[in-house]
Amino acid sequence: MEKKQYTPIVIESLIFGKNSDYPLYLKSGDNYILYRSKALIFSQSDALRLKNNGVEKLYIETKDKDKYDNDMLDHIEYIIKSPDYNFEEKAVKIYTYSKIYAEYVITTGNLKDNQENIKKSIETTVEYLLMSEFAFMNLLNLSSYDYNEVGHGMNVSIYAMALANRLGFSSKISLYEIGFAGLTHDIGKLKIPREILSKNGLSEKEAEEIKMHPIYSKEILIANGIDNKNIINGVLEHHEASNGTGYPFGKMEEDISTYGKIVIIANRFDSLTRNRPYRIKMSVTDALNFMEKNSELYNVAFLREFIILMSKKNLIGSTAIQ
Numbered sequence: 001m002e003k004k005q006y007t008p009i010v011i012e013s014l015i016f017g018k019n020s021d022y023p024l025y026l027k028s029g030d031n032y033i034l035y036r037s038k039a040l041i042f043s044q045s046d047a048l049r050l051k052n053n054g055v056e057k058l059y060i061e062t063k064d065k066d067k068y069d070n071d072m073l074d075h076i077e078y079i080i081k082s083p084d085y086n087f088e089e090k091a092v093k094i095y096t097y098s099k100i101y102a103e104y105v106i107t108t109g110n111l112k113d114n115q116e117n118i119k120k121s122i123e124t125t126v127e128y129l130l131m132s133e134f135a136f137m138n139l140l141n142l143s144s145y146d147y148n149e150v151g152h153g154m155n156v157s158i159y160a161m162a163l164a165n166r167l168g169f170s171s172k173i174s175l176y177e178i179g180f181a182g183l184t185h186d187i188g189k190l191k192i193p194r195e196i197l198s199k200n201g202l203s204e205k206e207a208e209e210i211k212m213h214p215i216y217s218k219e220i221l222i223a224n225g226i227d228n229k230n231i232i233n234g235v236l237e238h239h240e241a242s243n244g245t246g247y248p249f250g251k252m253e254e255d256i257s258t259y260g261k262i263v264i265i266a267n268r269f270d271s272l273t274r275n276r277p278y279r280i281k282m283s284v285t286d287a288l289n290f291m292e293k294n295s296e297l298y299n300v301a302f303l304r305e306f307i308i309l310m311s312k313k314n315l316i317g318s319t320a321i322q
């Protein structure tokens with residue numbers, strides 16, 4: 001008999017009060033134990049009970065992954081419109097959903113297999129951001145707990161969309177493009193060996209290799225059929241600087257696209273405010289001051305708007321996003 005394959009799923013992603021079209025499993029050691037047959041309803045108290053017992057993940061049979069992905073698409077569409085979830089709960093659901101697919105894309109570079117879900121997660125985030133000026137903060141408060149490349153991609157995406165929105169990008173398509181660029185800007189790091197990325201004190205050759213990652217990001221997007229100019233520019237230019245000292249091309253401000261200028265600020269700010277192997281994170285206030293002192297690296301008008309955005313709603317000093 002062929003051995004069954006299993007795929008982990010996040011508990012919060014399940015729809016409460018609904019039975020899934022496929023069975024759910026628990027993992028015990030190397031074994032998978034049937035937890036819910038497909039006819040049984042999964043409730044919020046089931047989720048709580050699992051959490052209280054220290055269960056973080058459930059499993060589905062890998063052959064059911066397409067059904068699960070389709071459920072997720074329906075689910076998120078329902079959540080954003082549903083009166084059953086309050087504004088904060090919507091943020092949690094949208095963030096959980098986005099993270100599932102962001103993680104997949106950022107860790108594998110495979111954008112093709114979950115294209116619909118990635119698209120929907122960014123579109124839903126745009127929709128959520130446009131619902132209220134508090135939306136931005138709700139999403140950021142959730143993202144503070146994710147301290148890795150996935151969290152970085154999601155943060156840059158959220159910062160970039162919020163800044164673009166503040167700058168008057170009112171079309172959902174533009175905000176989607178900027179969000180997509182923010183999410184995938186570093187995807188090219190997958191082509192660089194891990195040891196180099198986490199190393200302190202790089203050789204000249206290694207530093208040059210790292211500086212290639214925006215070009216690798218573009219190559220991965222193109223290989224996945226994504227050739228939208230705005231997305232490509234945002235990704236390719238995320239380490240450029242207005243005074244020409246950035247990389248990989250050393251472009252001057254007038255040669256950097258609007259999308260690039262936004263992602264540069266979003267990326268820099270998130271990099272400064274998270275721990276790196278070679279540097280301790282800065283506080284929000286220190287990072288904004290630092291960027292202001294080095295304003296020749298950025299589009300000054302955009303930087304000013306970003307500072308106002310981050311200062312709004314007492315974001316500065318909030319421990320939640322430090």
Ligand SMILES: [Fe+2]
Pocket residue numbers: 185186213238239
């Ligand atoms: Fe980067």
